[in-house]
Structure formats: C-alpha cells, structure tokens
Amino acid sequence: MMATPAAPGLSVSRVVFISLGLMLVGLLAAPVAWTGAPTSEAPVTGDWLINHMLSDPEQLNPLTSNDAGASSLLGYIFEALLQRDPRTLELRPHLAIARPEISEDKLEYTFKIRPDAHFQDGRPLTGEDVLFSIKAIKCPLVNAPFQRVYYESIVDAQLLDPLTIRFKAKEPYFLNENVLGGMDVLPRHYYDPEDLLKGVTVTELAGDYAKHEESVRKFAQQFNQNFSRNPMGSGPYKFKSWSTGQEVVLERDPNYWGNGRAGIDQVYIDVRKSRVINNMDAALVNLKAGNLDMMGLQPLQHLRQTSGARFEKDYEKYIYSTPSYTYIGWNIANPIFQDMRVRQAMTYLTNREQMVKTILFDLGQVVDGPIYRFRPEYDEGLYSHPFDPQKALALLGEAGWRDTDGDGILDKELDGQRTPFRFEIKFNSGNDIRKGVALALQDELRKHGIDANVRALDWTIFLDEVRNHKFDAVILGWAMSVTEPDAYQVWHSSQVENKGSNMISYKNPRVDAILEEYRQTFDATKRIELYREFQRILNVEQPYTFLFIQKAVTVVSRRFQGVEVLPIGRMRPLDWWVPKARQKYTAQLTP
Amino acid sequence: MIAYLVQRLLLMIPTFVGITLIAFSIIHLAPGDPAELRAGGGLGAGAEGGLSTERRGAVDRALQEWRALYGLDKPLHMQYLIWLKNLFTLDFGLSFKDSQPVWGKIVERLPATIKLNVLSTALVYLVAIPLGVYSATYQYSFGDQLTTFAAFVLFALPSFWVGTMAIVFLGGGDFYYWFPPGGLQSVNYSPAWPWWQRLVDQAWHLCLPVLMLSYGGFAGLSRFMRSSMLENLRQDFVLVARSKGLAERVVIYKHVLRNSLIPIVTIMASIIPGLVGGSIIIETLFSIPGIGQLSYEAVLARDYPIIMAVFTIGSVLTLLSILLSDLLLSVVDPRIAFSRRAV
Numbered sequence: 001m002m003a004t005p006a007a008p009g010l011s012v013s014r015v016v017f018i019s020l021g022l023m024l025v026g027l028l029a030a031p032v033a034w035t036g037a038p039t040s041e042a043p044v045t046g047d048w049l050i051n052h053m054l055s056d057p058e059q060l061n062p063l064t065s066n067d068a069g070a071s072s073l074l075g076y077i078f079e080a081l082l083q084r085d086p087r088t089l090e091l092r093p094h095l096a097i098a099r100p101e102i103s104e105d106k107l108e109y110t111f112k113i114r115p116d117a118h119f120q121d122g123r124p125l126t127g128e129d130v131l132f133s134i135k136a137i138k139c140p141l142v143n144a145p146f147q148r149v150y151y152e153s154i155v156d157a158q159l160l161d162p163l164t165i166r167f168k169a170k171e172p173y174f175l176n177e178n179v180l181g182g183m184d185v186l187p188r189h190y191y192d193p194e195d196l197l198k199g200v201t202v203t204e205l206a207g208d209y210a211k212h213e214e215s216v217r218k219f220a221q222q223f224n225q226n227f228s229r230n231p232m233g234s235g236p237y238k239f240k241s242w243s244t245g246q247e248v249v250l251e252r253d254p255n256y257w258g259n260g261r262a263g264i265d266q267v268y269i270d271v272r273k274s275r276v277i278n279n280m281d282a283a284l285v286n287l288k289a290g291n292l293d294m295m296g297l298q299p300l301q302h303l304r305q306t307s308g309a310r311f312e313k314d315y316e317k318y319i320y321s322t323p324s325y326t327y328i329g330w331n332i333a334n335p336i337f338q339d340m341r342v343r344q345a346m347t348y349l350t351n352r353e354q355m356v357k358t359i360l361f362d363l364g365q366v367v368d369g370p371i372y373r374f375r376p377e378y379d380e381g382l383y384s385h386p387f388d389p390q391k392a393l394a395l396l397g398e399a400g401w402r403d404t405d406g407d408g409i410l411d412k413e414l415d416g417q418r419t420p421f422r423f424e425i426k427f428n429s430g431n432d433i434r435k436g437v438a439l440a441l442q443d444e445l446r447k448h449g450i451d452a453n454v455r456a457l458d459w460t461i462f463l464d465e466v467r468n469h470k471f472d473a474v475i476l477g478w479a480m481s482v483t484e485p486d487a488y489q490v491w492h493s494s495q496v497e498n499k500g501s502n503m504i505s506y507k508n509p510r511v512d513a514i515l516e517e518y519r520q521t522f523d524a525t526k527r528i529e530l531y532r533e534f535q536r537i538l539n540v541e542q543p544y545t546f547l548f549i550q551k552a553v554t555v556v557s558r559r560f561q562g563v564e565v566l567p568i569g570r571m572r573p574l575d576w577w578v579p580k581a582r583q584k585y586t587a588q589l590t591p
Numbered sequence: 592m593i594a595y596l597v598q599r600l601l602l603m604i605p606t607f608v609g610i611t612l613i614a615f616s617i618i619h620l621a622p623g624d625p626a627e628l629r630a631g632g633g634l635g636a637g638a639e640g641g642l643s644t645e646r647r648g649a650v651d652r653a654l655q656e657w658r659a660l661y662g663l664d665k666p667l668h669m670q671y672l673i674w675l676k677n678l679f680t681l682d683f684g685l686s687f688k689d690s691q692p693v694w695g696k697i698v699e700r701l702p703a704t705i706k707l708n709v710l711s712t713a714l715v716y717l718v719a720i721p722l723g724v725y726s727a728t729y730q731y732s733f734g735d736q737l738t739t740f741a742a743f744v745l746f747a748l749p750s751f752w753v754g755t756m757a758i759v760f761l762g763g764g765d766f767y768y769w770f771p772p773g774g775l776q777s778v779n780y781s782p783a784w785p786w787w788q789r790l791v792d793q794a795w796h797l798c799l800p801v802l803m804l805s806y807g808g809f810a811g812l813s814r815f816m817r818s819s820m821l822e823n824l825r826q827d828f829v830l831v832a833r834s835k836g837l838a839e840r841v842v843i844y845k846h847v848l849r850n851s852l853i854p855i856v857t858i859m860a861s862i863i864p865g866l867v868g869g870s871i872i873i874e875t876l877f878s879i880p881g882i883g884q885l886s887y888e889a890v891l892a893r894d895y896p897i898i899m900a901v902f903t904i905g906s907v908l909t910l911l912s913i914l915l916s917d918l919l920l921s922v923v924d925p926r927i928a929f930s931r932r933a934v
Contacts, residue, residue, distance in 0.1 A: 050778060055888070059689035140656065143690065148653065228689045244699055245880020246775060277773055277878045282758050285772040289763030310765075460623030460893070499651075585779060 043562065045252070047578040048271040048585040052283050052295035056245060056276055059228040062184045063136055063144040073274065074184070076250055076574070078233035081111050081130070082181030086566050089483055091178065094264075095125065095185055095234070099177070106172035106522060109180055113163045118257045119187045119234045125257075127159045132188035134167070135197045138205040141220030150179055157202045174522050175486060190232050192219060236267040236574075238590075248274045254589050268577035271587045287315070293557040294573070299361040302553040315555045321365065321569040322552045323372050323480040326433065327544040328425070328441070333505040334472050335414045336423060341399040343542040347385045348392035349444050350545050359436035363551040369535040370487060370546070372480035374568050376524075377531040382539045393448060403449055410449040422451040423472035426465065429456035434475040437547065467499040474503070480549070482568050485531070488515045491538075506543040559584065599917075603910045608675075610906045611899070615671050618898055625687050625893040626654040626663065661687060661896075674899065683903075684896035686889075693900045696885065701867065703775060704874075704881035708866045710797060711804035719809045720855070723816020727851075728843055730821065738813070746810035754803045754876040761799070770799045773878040800877045804870055815858075819851040826850075853923050860916035864908035868901075 057070035062078050065071070081096040091099060095117055100109040117125040134157050136142055153176065156168035169176050188195070196219035200212045209216050231239050236258065237250040250272040258264035275292065277283040284301055286292045288311070297306060297317070306317065330337040330346065337343055356364040367373070368382040401410040401421055410421040425441065427434035438454040445452045452473075457465065466474055478490065489495050492515045495502035511534060518530045538544070554571055556563050559582040562575055578584075658664045661684075662673060677684060683693035722742065726735040758764075762772030771777065777792050784792070823829065824847055832842045871883040882901060889897035 064690075140653075143657065143660070224690050225685075228691055243880075244696075245703075245878070245884060273778070275774070275778070276880070278875045278884070279755075279758075279773070279878065281755050282762070282773040282876065282878060285758050285762040285764035288765060289768055289772060291763075291772070291778050458622065460628065463627065464622070 043577040047583040076237035078184040297553040329504040341395045345392040345395040347545040351387040364548040379532040379535040424453040427475040428462045683900040714805040715808040719812035722813040726817040727820030742810035863912040
C-alpha cells in the first residue's frame with residue numbers, strides 16, 4: 001500500500017548482510033488492493049496475524065529508518081499520494097484525487113489532495129502536511145541522507161490552495177511522478193509541533209537555509225531523536241507497542257478514513273504482531289507450536305522439515321520468485337577480461353543449471369539479463385548460454401589463450417608480457433550461496449587450465465575493495481525493479497569513477513546513449529524498445545555472467561483467507577482475513 | 592584498611608584509562624566505516640540496486656554531515672578525550688542506529704540478562720557444590736567417577752547444539768511441548784493478567800535458557816570444590832578432629848567444608864561482571880533481548896558508542912570485583928590482613 005518511490009538503501013541489519021549479501025530486497029513494488037481469492041463468504045474483521053522477524057527494525061521513523069524490516073511495518077502506518085495496483089503495477093491515486101497534472105516541459109507536477117482523509121488522531125490531512133513531508137526530507141540536517149538522494153531533483157514545492165500542491169523538478173525524468181507519488185505523508189502537527197519549518201521554503205532547504213539556521217537545526221534535532229519509536233500516520237494500522245527484541249504490535253484503526261470507501265483497500269485483521277525470533281530453527285518450532293502464523297523458510301526447512309499431513313492440515317506453503325539476481329562481475333579494466341570472447345567463455349564454463357539444483361536446492365531460476373522477467377521491458381528472446389566447455393575453449397583459443405609453456409595453465413602475451421590465466425574471485429564471507437558458486441566455478445576452470453583463486457572477505461572490507469575496483473571477478477547481487485527499471489547507475493560509463501555502481505568499468509557508447517534517452521522518454525512503448533536493445537547488447541557482451549534469481553518459500557496458516565501470490569511474485573498480507581468461526585485471538589481495539 | 596582501599600581505588604584509574612584506550616583504538620581502527628555501512632556502501636541503494644555518481648556525491652556529502660553529527664570527523668585522540676570527558680557525567684552518547692541514548696538502551700536490556708545470569712549462577716552453585724563435596728568424601732568411589740564423568744560430558748557439549756535440540760524436541764514442534772521455544776513471554780501475554788500468572792509465564796520461559804546456560808558450569812566448579820575439600824581433608828586438624836572422636840559428619844560438614852569454602856567465596860566476586868555480560872549464544876538461540884545480543888549487533892553495525900559502553904561497564908565491574916575478592920578474602924580468612932600487604 002505504500003508506494004515507496006525507490007528502495008531507501010540497504011538494511012544495515014546483519015540478517016540482510018548474511019542472507020542476501022549485497023542484494024537489497026526490492027521495496028519498489030507497492031503492494032496494493034485486491035480483495036482476495038474467490039470465496040463464498042464476505043470478509044470479516046477480527047483475529048491477529050503473527051508474523052516472524054529475524055531481528056528488530058532499527059527504528060520506526062519513516063524518513064530516518066533505513067532497513068527492510070521497518071519499511072514493511074511502516075507501510076501499514078503511512079500512506080502516499082499515489083499507490084501501485086498490486087496486479088498491474090499501474091500508478092493510481094490514493095491520498096490524491098487523481099494522478100498529477102504534469103506540465104508541458106515535464107518539470108511541474110500538481111497534485112490535488114482528497115478532502116476526506118485524516119490522520120490516526122483525527123486531524124485532517126491537508127496540503128500543509130504534504131509540504132511538510134517534502135521539507136522534512138529535503139532538510140539537510142534530518143538524518144535521512146539516503147532517502148534524500150531520491151529527491152535530489154525536486155527543487156521546489158508550493159501550496160496553490162490548502163488541498164493543492166505543485167512540485168518543481170530540476171530535469172525531466174519519467175520516474176519523478178513515481179518518486180513524488182510514493183512519498184509518505186507525515187502529519188505536520190505531530191512531527192513538527194512547534195511549526196519550526198513554517199517560514200522555510202523547499203528551495204532554501206535544497207540550497208541555502210542560513211537565514212533559518214536556528215529553527216532548522218532545532219527541528220532536525222527533535223525530528224531525529226524524538227520519533228524513533230512512535231510513528232503516527234494516516235494508514236489503516238496504528239502503532240501500538242514495541243518491546244525491544246520481542247515484538248512490534250500494530251492495531252487496526254477502527255476510525256480509518258478509508259473504511260468503506262470505494263477504491264481504498266479494506267483491511268480486516270485486528271492486530272498485526274511481528275515477533276522477533278533470531279534463530280530460524282526456533283522460529284520453525286514456534287510456527288509448529290502455533291505461536292507464529294507466517295514465516296519465510298530456508299531451503300532445507302522447506303525440503304526436509306515442513307511436510308506431512310499434520311503440517312499440511314494447518315499450513316500452506318507459497319513459493320515465488322524474489323526480484324533480485326546474483327551475478328559474477330568481470331572487471332573489464334583487467335586486461336584478461338577486456339576481451340569479450342573471454343567473458344563469453346566464462347559464461348559457457350559456468351554451469352548455472354547445476355548451481356540452481358545443488359546450491360539453491362532447485363529454489364531458483366537461471367537469468368540472462370538484469371530486467372525482471374515479469375516486466376514488459378524484459379526481452380524474451382535473450383540467448384541463454386548453456387554449459388558448454390567445448391565452445392568456451394574454442395572462444396579462448398580464438399582470443400589467443402593457449403598453454404605455450406606446458407605448465408598446465410593457459411597463457412597469452414598481454415602488453416608484451418606472457419601472462420598466465422590466473423585471477424581471483426571475491427565474495428563476502430558468510431554467504432554460502434556465493435561461496436558455492438565460487439567453488440563450483442573454480443573447480444570447473446581448473447579442468448581447463450585456468451587458475452582461479454577464491455577469496456571470502458568480511459563485508460566492510462569487501463565493500464571497500466569492490467567500490468575501488470580492486471578485484472578481478474566478484475560475486476554480487478542486485479535488486480530488480482518490479483516497476484519501471486532504471487539501470488543508468490549500474491551500466492552508464494559515467495558511473496565508473498567516484499565509487500559509482502558500475503564497479504566493473506563497463507563502457508559502451510551505444511548503451512550510454514540508450515540509458516540517457518530512456519530516462520527522458522515519457523512514452524512507455526519507446527522505453528520498452530530501448531531497454532530490449534540494451535538487454536541484447538549485454539547478452540552478447542557478457543560483462544556479467546548473470547546467474548539466477550532465487551525463490552522464496554513462505555508458510556501461512558490456513559485460517560487466513562485471501563492469501564495468494566501476486567503475478568509479480570510477492571505476497572501481500574494487507575487484506576487477508578479470517579472467518580469468524582476460525583478466529584483464534586481477540587483484541588479490544590483502541591478507538 | 593581505609594588507606595589500602597583508597598590506594599587500590601586510585602590504582603584502578605590508570606588501569607581503566609589503559610583498558611579503554613586500547614579498546615577505543617581497536618574498535619575505531621578495525622576495518623569498516625559505520626557511515627558507509629549505513630549507506631550500504633552505495634551498492635545497495637537505488638531502485639535498480641545502483642547508485643549514480645551524481646547521487647554518490649550527494650551521499651558522500653550526507654555521510655560527511657552524518658560523521659560530523661557524531662563527532663567522527665575529529666582526529667582519533669580528540670574523539671577519545673571527548674568520550675572520556677562525557678563519561679564523567681555517565682553520558683555514553685547516542686547510538687548510531689537510532690539516535691537514542693546508549694545508557695537507556697543498556698538499561699532496557701539489563702533485566703533480562705541479569706535474571707538469566709542470576710538464576711543460572713545460583714543453579715550452578717546449588718548443583719556443583721554438593722556434587723564436589725560428595726566427590727571428595729567418596730573419592731574414587733563409583734559415584735565420584737560417575738558424577739565427574741557426567742559433569743565433563745556436559746561441559747563438552749556445546750550449548751548451541753544442546754539448545755537447538757532442546758528447542759526442537761521440547762519446544763512444541765513435532766515432538767513435546769513442554770517449554771516455549773524462545774522469547775520471554777507468551778504470545779497472548781497481557782499485563783492485565785494476575786501477578787502469579789505473569790510470574791508462572793515468565794518462569795516457564797526462563798527454564799530452558801537457564802538450564803542451557805548452567806549445565807556447562809557444573810564441571811568446573813564441582814572439580815574446584817572437590818580438590819579444595821581433598822586438600823583440607825589431608826590437613827592435620829582433620830586428624831585431630833577425628834582422633835577427638837568427632838562424628839565423621841561433623842568432621843566433614845563443620846570443619847572441612849567451612850575451610851574449603853574459602854576459595855569459593857573469593858571466586859564468587861568474579862561472577863559480578865559476568866552477571867551483566869550477556870551470553871550471545873543463549874540469547875540468540877532463545878530470542879532473549881539481553882546485553883549479549885545488543886553488543887553483538889553493535890559490533891556488526893560498528894555502533895561504536897554501544898560497544899564502548901558495554902565494554903566500559905564490563906571492565907569497571909571486573910576491576911571492582913577483583914578488589915572485592917581481596918576484601919572478601921580477609922573477611923573469611925582472618926589470617927590475611929591488609930596493613931601488611933599494603934606497605
């Protein structure tokens with residue numbers, strides 16, 4: 001229900017580090033309304049949903065929090081001007097009456113706010129709150145530097161009347177609407193009770209606010225410190241309590257403004273409890289003991305510990321793709337990997353199907369490009385490189401790699417020097433999947449006279465080496481956008497320097513041109529065409545060996561109705577419900 | 592006595608500065624920048640996972656701001672002096688994670704850790720001391736060998752494994768539901784319950800963790816007790832007592848046991864720092880929000896203020912407990928006087 005404009009950064013929690021490494025769980029999708037699987041009964045309110053969390057959220061301030069755990073909870077408490085349809089992913093109005101009016105030059109976005117929305121304390125939601133929200137994000141002293149970067153291009157915002165707001169952007173960019181529409185609207189009277197930002201404009205906050213130094217400083221200090229554990233918004237769930245290391249409790253707001261309104265998602269579950277259980281084995285036992293209603297499973301738990309009539313009577317498992325992929329990045333600045341044929345050979349030598357089977361226990365799927373397969377931009381016609389050592393050796397021979405000195409390792413003259421085919425594969429320690437990939441590849445390469453060293457590095461050191469291009473090959477992951485992708489930062493040649501995300505130093509003028517044109521193209525069909533060409537270029541050049549996407553397994557108690565996996569591959573517990581007869585818990589809601 | 596105490600307390604100051612200085616340097620010099628970690632190194636941010644260099648510039652500026660906010664932009668020795676200065680007012684600073692006062696975060700987690708540790712320490716002493724006494728009085732008997740063997744088997748079993756087995760078999764999964772599989776209170780716990788129900792709920796939740804935390808300690812302490820008893824049994828006064836015709840029960844429990852407890856009393860003081868230092872393994876296994884978890888997460892996230900605070904409290908308590916041990920020794924053993932040692 002929250003249309004998060006762009007994933008606000010990587011969670012610092014160790015859970016994400018360990019299990020996903022560099023990958024970020026894509027938050028971009030806005031799970032939105034759908035009334036659930038066909039059933040004869042009408043949904044009723046009541047009961048609790050007890051979900052599993054591996055660790056506490058860092059904090060529950062929608063701007064300063066920076067982790068996935070928090071954002072899934074905040075999604076129930078805060079709302080934005082627009083949201084995404086959960087099935088079509090199309091933008092649709094939520095707190096706004098309609099999608100924004102966009103000016104001819106694509107720089108001005110005017111939103112009209114609906115008059116009937118109010119916050120959880122009953123105060124009406126107006127343009128003043130929207131204006132305050134953008135000010136809070138733009139305020140340089142608010143501890144939200146990583147959210148702020150997504151609003152870099154927004155340079156001004158003005159209220160035309162109490163319910164109309166106009167934003168101004170620096171440059172035309174088709175995702176601006178998405179960014180603005182996805183901004184959480186915070187109650188001004190709650191987060192800035194003294195109205196300290198009243199006289200300060202967005203332009204000043206984006207540039208020079210020296211005139212208001214004192215009030216801005218005071219506001220930021222209060223905002224950073226006083227709102228970590230007491231969020232309040234306009235959404236259907238109110239924050240109830242948080243016992244550190246134990247649980248976070250949200251409660252349905254019986255006075256939610258959207259209750260009974262057409263076009264607004266209705267919610268039924270009375271209490272949403274997220275229990276912190278740091279240990280996956282204990283979590284599964286908790287589930288079986290009936291202390292949890294929902295949890296994600298590890299592959300082995302899925303294969304070995306969750307079957308049998310007793311389990312299936314009470315629980316159902318849902319398997320779906322997660323929008324992020326793992327890849328091997330070849331450092332193109334390294335003379336060995338400059339040659340496209342060598343990179344193609346490496347992909348032919350990577351047995352990806354086998355890896356999915358043995359490393360992921362079949363919970364995955366081979367990918368051939370960076371675009372999520374459910375996106376219209378995805379190119380169905382990409383060539384999927386099979387495991388083919390013969391072809392690989394032919395390509396390497398063509399590129400001039402042979403064993404001339406008889407030491408069992410291929411070599412070639414590079415810059416006037418005989419260089420053996422020897423390199424290092426780096427990944428972050430603690431990530432068993434990446435370790436499995438590295439070892440399998442190393443083993444295969446050895447058979448063909450290529451000496452690959454495998455090295456696991458502590459996360460922080462790994463980050464530093466990767467950003468500074470200190471690697472030959474690296475195993476990493478990227479989140480895939482389930483909404484309109486923008487691959488500029490990863491593939492544009494301008495992103496090599498200054499620790500940009502083009503770590504492998506990939507440079508291709510045609511790709512640069514496509515990426516630039518794409519960002520300024522407001523016609524969706526044209527954008528799709530551009531990105532299909534982009535994928536085909538990557539498919540040939542193989543700057544990455546794209547490996548696979550993983551599948552997640554989630555268990556949900558059978559007493560919940562309306563549970564399904566959306567076509568984009570995710571679950572959305574917002575509108576689940578339990579028939580009266582099967583309800584397990586009761587709660588007294590606070591009005 | 593007073594002079595000795597003052598002298599010992601004064602001596603603690605340089606030791607304390609030395610300890611914290613080393614700790615401070617190690618923590619800050621260890622690789623990993625907390626600011627970069629927050630930004631996910633620029634690798635995780637962004638819809639597509641990437642971060643453009645334009646934005647990278649903005650993030651770098653933001654990181655600079657963030658470092659300034661926490662004083663991380665100053666030279667290391669200045670940071671240490673500022674930290675030390677704040678310490679005098681018991682101000683441990685703000686956590687990097689959520690800008691909340693460190694002291695509050697520690698106090699919040701103390702009750703769980705103290706409960707767990709007090710109970711398990713009590714359990715260790717209650718079991719190990721009688722066990723040691725028994726082993727010594729029946730030295731080399733079958734019972735002695737059996738209990739010694741059992742204690743060492745327990746000592747050798749890693750708690751993460753036993754704990755996991757206990758959760759899987761006794762926690763209500765596919766087997767028995769005797770104990771809750773973690774946490775501190777039931778799912779439907781309500782503060783409105785009568786006090787006895789809340790107490791029972793809590794006790795029920797603490798059973799497994801306390802047991803897991805204790806069983807490894809039986810071996811060490813019971814062996815300690817055993818050898819201390821044996822040593823005393825060989826003393827001349829035992830011979831005298833026996834030849835006076837005292838009952839064996841009186842000899843053992845009145846004369847030997849008392850004297851053998853002296854070293855036990857003194858090591859009791861060293862438990863104090865352990866009471867607030869959490870157990871990472873047990874706390875993680877049973878999802879108990881204690882100090883162990885807090886410090887472990889702080890280390891991973893390079894949350895310097897928390898790491899330093901936990902470390903400082905631990906070292907102060909250790910220093911104090913060493914002093915307390917020495918004082919206790921003179922209480923239980925009048926032959927030891929301070930005036931002579933203090934010279």
